[in-house]
Amino acid sequence: MTADVMIIDGSDAELSNSAVIREIAVSQKTDVLLLMPKKLDGNVLRALSAGAVGILPMDAGAGELVAAIRLIAAGHGYLDPIAIRPLVRTAAHQDVEQTLTADDRFAKVLTTREKQVLTYVGQGMSNADIAQRLTVSENTVKTHVSRVLSKLRLRSRVEAALAVRNSWSHQECETVPRYD
Structure with a gap:
């Protein structure tokens, strides 16, 4: 039995590693919701590229967490508005081959x-x-x-x-x- 959604602590370098996210998303066929620390950076794009389908700040409330989990379990993604600017900034600095x-x-x-x-x-x-x-x-x-x-x-x-x-x-x- 596998989980429908796995929540990963984005402040833990080992857990939020792209290879770990990819392994969970592909091998376990489980959707990944990444809880990111306040300082968002290129990790957002790397996490999404690796297979995460949701990004939520660590300080999100319980209601927001439950809503994100429900959306992801229903087959949708979830990207908290706070993650958009760092995502755009990172993508803008990628070379053509990376995007x-x-x-x-x-x-x-x-x-x-x-x-x-x-x-x-x-x-x-x-x-x-x-x-x-x-x-x-x-x-x-x-x-x-x-x-x-x-x-x-x-x-x-x-x-x-x-x-x-x-x-x-x-x-x-x-x-x-x-x-x-």
Whole structure:
């Protein structure tokens, strides 16, 4: 049994380490809410990049903490307004390579076929439908989906579909070559 939401103490360097957050978010399939100390810095962006889905100041009240947990458990994120300015400041000082868009990330790590499969996953197609569309076996599609999830550090087809929403594949769905 795993927790739906894990709360991590952002003042503890060991616990708030990006690798720890990533391990919890990916391996344990648990959403991470990071409680940050008053002095917010580049850790906000690193925590979000590692997989945290919520940032809340440590001095937040019980009601705010409960509200954040409920939102995260319902599949949403939570970013306290106090974290926005440090997040923007950090992002503004990142070089282009560090601030890749989802489109860039897909282009850098996925093969052409994996992009096609991801596009169809984003359209809500089943493995069988994708296999028929691309004239490959269903097992081949499963392999591609598995590789996409691994390369993009996603936990499910739903996350993959959300990742492509409003991205290159959403606009280019009709231009993906069909091999009928």
